[in-house]
Amino acid sequence: MLNKKNRHSIIIQNHELVYYRIGNGEPLLLVHGITTYSFIWQKVVPFLENRYELIIVDLLGCGDSAKSIDVEFSLKNHANILAELLEALHINKVHLVGHDVGGGICQIMAVRFAELILSLTVINTVAYDFWPVQPIISMRTPIIRQLAMASLDLGAFRFIVKRGLYYRERLSNELMNCFWYPMKTSAGRKAFLHFAHCLDNRDLIEIVDGIEQLQIPVLIIRGDKDVYLSKQIAEKLHQSIKGSQLKVVATGGHFIQEDEPAMIARYIDEFITV
Amino acid sequence: MAADKEILRRLELRVKELEEENNSLSDQVEEMLLLNLINESFDEITDEGMLLTAVLEKISVLKDIPYCACFEFSETSYNCLAQYCSFYTKVPCLSVVSISGDLLKELNTQSIIRTNLKEKPxxxxxxxxxxxxxxxxxLAITFQTRALNHGVFIFVCDGKPSGPLKNDLLPFYQIIRIVTDKWDRISLMKELKQLNKELEKRVEERTNLLKQSEEKYRQLFDMANDAIFLWEIDANGKVLGCKEMNDAVLKMTGYNKDDLQSLNLFSLLADTYTQKERKVFEKDFARQSGILKASFNTRIGIIPLELHFRRIKLNNKQMVLAIARDVSERQAYEKQIIEAKNKAVESEKLKSAFLANMSHEIRTPMNAIIGFSELLYQDETMPGEVKLYADIIFKNSLHLLNLINDIVDYSKIEAEQVTIWNEAINVNELISELSINMISILHQLSKSHIDVLTHTPLIDSEAVIINDKTRLRQVFTNLINNAIKFTQQGFIEIGYQYNQDYLEFYVRDSGIGIATENQKKVFERFVQVRDPETSSAGGTGLGLAICSNLVERMNGQLCLESSIGEGSTFWFKLPYNKTNES
Structure with missing residues (x-):
């Protein structure tokens, strides 16, 4: 978990959004994906906080942010909410870093709010309609079903988290508690399922053209051992976006921030600095 | 081509079959997972509310049914026990849904209802x-548990995006079966807990009552003035030792618990009891209950105890509960009462005798006085007769006066109103005076032939004692009168013997004497030793009792030596000091 002294909250679209503001320098907005929240950046923060002002959010329905399900948790709406957040914080220009569906949100932001964005880094991101990836149980069981089961059972959730790590032996009780924390309440579980239900490929299909015409620097980081998202996503993005960089981390799983935090931070820093 | 088409068609069929098989397998896996999840999550649940909420959420999430609820119902009413609505942020208060009367009716007659709310909103x-x-x-499925007669699970699917419920309802039955089983277990546990609680409460209440009662009896036991013991005995009735005792035991006997722990009660019996008596006590003690009166050796001395005992059974051991009371005071008191009673009886007897005697003694002179006074009153009385009558009246009056004086004296002595006035007495002079008086009386009584002797060994100047002269004279006079009364011939001697610290006064006569068996009695009140020969002696019977008392008050003691026919000597010692000389 991130240090509570850096914790702030703001009301956006009538709901409380929790974010952390750490360090000094050019602003960097870090956006998590589904099944995680701000804590997923905890190991990366120490490598970046001395050079950047880090804005780390808990997306609505996640972490400590409001769990209300009467708001749309689509990628598009999350992108809108984050844009409102930047405006409220008077941040005019920002480097975007997104993980998992957070990468999708960042892609939408980069296309829709191009004037705000300095650069885009996506880590094990969703894109196009290549996701959800191979379901586990059968062809017709969508990933939502896995997530649904995971939301109800710590064992199933641990299974998902463990498969998402390269260094699986590093899954401590402490780390598992971080993942499980929002699932402890009925409201948390409901919000999580609502988020999963709201995921819609069409949000990303809409911006395919915009993505290919991006004028800002783009960095694509891929954990080679990510079992949840296929490597074709990263490869296709790299091919489609001219001038984009692709870094493949051989020792990275889906939750690569836990596997190789220093490496991720170095790639981001080098990418932005150049 | 046709063959290829046929192969393609077969392959497509095969793919379809495989897909269906696959779907069916995945359904089974899903159901198993669901049941597994539900079963596992039950371990920590202790309340049916929690149970229902957890199950409804799992069914809703895993079966993708937005509204799942559990109601209890009757023919006319219903009450929501738990519900889960995936379309609300929070589970709202339990009134999201209204059940129509028609549905209630159906629920009362059918155990399962499956319908589409789009058609019957x-x-x-x-x-x-x-x-x-x-x-x-x-889908509505009714159920029953120990605690709930009419319950129903209601599941409502979303009519818009998702399809209808699957035809196979077995998983729902399985889940409901698991839930009701668990529910029954919970209510059984609750009943058990409640029973346990009540039992604990009752045990606590009883324990408190017992404690209070025990405290009360413990206080009674400890505060009792009587000594209370609990003696353990073996199968043969042998006393093994004292297992409990109260504070009074220590106070009464000086023994403590350690002393009596393994001591036989009968080893404490006073040494004066014979072996036979001891056996009797032990035999008595072997009875179911009784009272034992015996003296026991204690640290304080031998004390008489009254021991009330009763056999009881305590913790499978034979015990004797004994309550002992020190009866020494009571015994002394009883003795005093008996003595007082005897004395009173004796006194009563003597008083009756005295009255009989006195009535005679008083009546005789009174009769003489009255008779002769009457004669004097007559005119024909001769002058010589007057003198004679007057003399008789005078003598009888004197006799009566003496009698009354004696009675008054004795009454004073009895009422302890006699005071001794000490003064110097020359005993030689006193004896001389008394002897002269005695000669005169003897002469009057025509007993001049009796010799009067005196014995005064001290020279006059040394013959002085400090005492009450009047009382001493009274004692002597009385003894001399008795001597005169009971002596017909021989002598009467008065005097004293000198000893270092005292003078031994005596009056000796050669009269009729007093039998040995009567010698003690003569000093008692109202007693006159009479025999037919001397029955004419007269007197009150108080004289010697008065003398004995007076001598005692003068720090002496009146004694008698006598034998029948040889005479009597009354003597008493009074303190003497040569320095009294002055």
Missing amino acids: GLLTFDSKSATFFPGEM
């Missing part, structure tokens, strides 16, 4: 509308 209405949820197919 009035059956079940949602009170608050949701933008994302449109009621579709509804």
Whole structure:
């Protein structure tokens, strides 16, 4: 978990959004994906906080942010909410870093709010309609079903988290508690399922053209051992976006921030600095 | 081509078959997972509310059924026990749904109802509308548990995006079966807990009562003035030792618990009892209950105890509960009472005798006085007769006066009103005076032939004692009168013997003497030793009692030596000091 002294909250679209503001320098907005929240950046923060002002959010329905399900948790709406957040914080220009569906949100932001964005880094991101990836149980069981089961059972959730790590032996009780924390309440579980239900490929299909015409620097980081998202996503993005960089981390799983935090931070820093 | 088409068609069929098989397998896996999840999550649940909420959430999430609820119902009413609505942020208060009367009727007659709310929207209405949820197919399955006679699970699917419920309802039955089983277990546990609680409460109440009672009896036991013991005895009735005792035991006997722990009660019997008596005591003690009166050796001395005992059974051991009371005071008191009673009886007897005697003694002179006074009153009385009568009246009056004086004296002595006035007495002079008086009386009584002797060994100047002269003279006079009364011939001697610290005064006569058996009695009140020969002696019977008392008050003691026919000597010692000389 991130240090509570850096914790702030703001009301956006009538709901409380929790974010952390750490360090000094050019602003960097870090956006998590589904099944995680701000804590997923905890190991990366120490490598970046001395050079950047880090804005780390808990997306609505996640972490400590409001769990209300009467708001749309689509990628598009999350992108809108984050844009409102930047405006409220008077941040005019920002480097975007997104993980998992957070990468999708960042892609939408980069296309829709191009004037705000300095650069885009996506880590094990969703894109196009290549996701959800191979379901586990059968062809017709969508990933939502896995997530649904995971939301109800710590064992199933641990299974998902463990498969998402390269260094699986590093899954401590402490780390598992971080993942499980929002699932402890009925409201948390409901919000999580609502988020999963709201995921819609069409949000990303809409911006395919915009993505290919991006004028800002783009960095694509891929954990080679990510079992949840296929490597074709990263490869296709790299091919489609001219001038984009692709870094493949051989020792990275889906939750690569836990596997190789220093490496991720170095790639981001080098990418932005150049 | 046709063959290829046929192969393709077969392959497509095969793929379809495989897909169906696959779907069926995945369904089974899903159901198993669901049941597994539900079963596992039950371990920590202790309350049916929690149980229902957890199950409804799992069914809703895993079966993708937006509204799942559990109601209890009757023919006319219903009450929501738990519900889960995936389309609300929080589980709202338990009044999202209204069940129509028609549905209630159906629930009372059918155990399972499956219908589409799109076609019959009035059956079940949602009170608050949701933008994302449109009621579709509804499944209601009734159930029964120990605690609930009419319960129903209601599941409502979303009518818009998702399809209808699967035809296979087995998983629902399985889940409901698991839930009701668990529910029964919970209510049994609750009943058990409640029973346990009540039992604990009753045990506590009883324990408190017992404690209070024990405390009360312990206080009674400890505060009792009587010594209370609990003696353990073996099968043969042998006393093994004292297992409990109260504080009074220590106070009464000086023994403590350690002393009596392994001591036989009968080893404490006073040494004066014979072996036979001891046996009797032990035999008595072997009875179921009784009272034992015996003296026991204690640290304080030998004390008489009254021991009330009773056999009881305590913790499978034979015990004797004994309550002992020190009866020494009571015994002394009883003795005093008996003595007092005897004395009173004796006194009563003597008083009766005295009265009989006195009435005679007083009546005789009174009769003489009255008779002769009457004669004097007559005119024909001769002058010589007057003198004679007057003399008789005078003598009888004197006799009566003496009698009354004696009675008054004795009354004074009895009432302890006699005071001794000490003064110097020359005993030689006193004896001389008394002897002269005695000669005169003897002469009057025509007993001049009796010799009067005196014995005064001290020279006059040394013959002085400090005492009450009047009382001493009274004692002597009385003894001399007795001597005169009971002596017909021989001598009467008065005097004293000198000893270092005292003078031994005596009056000796050669009279009739007193039998040995009567010698003690003569000093008692109202006693006159009479025999037929001397019955004419007269007197009150108080004289010697008065003398004995007076001598005692003068720090002496009146004694008698006598034998029948040889005479009597009354003597008494009074303190003497040569320095009294002055």
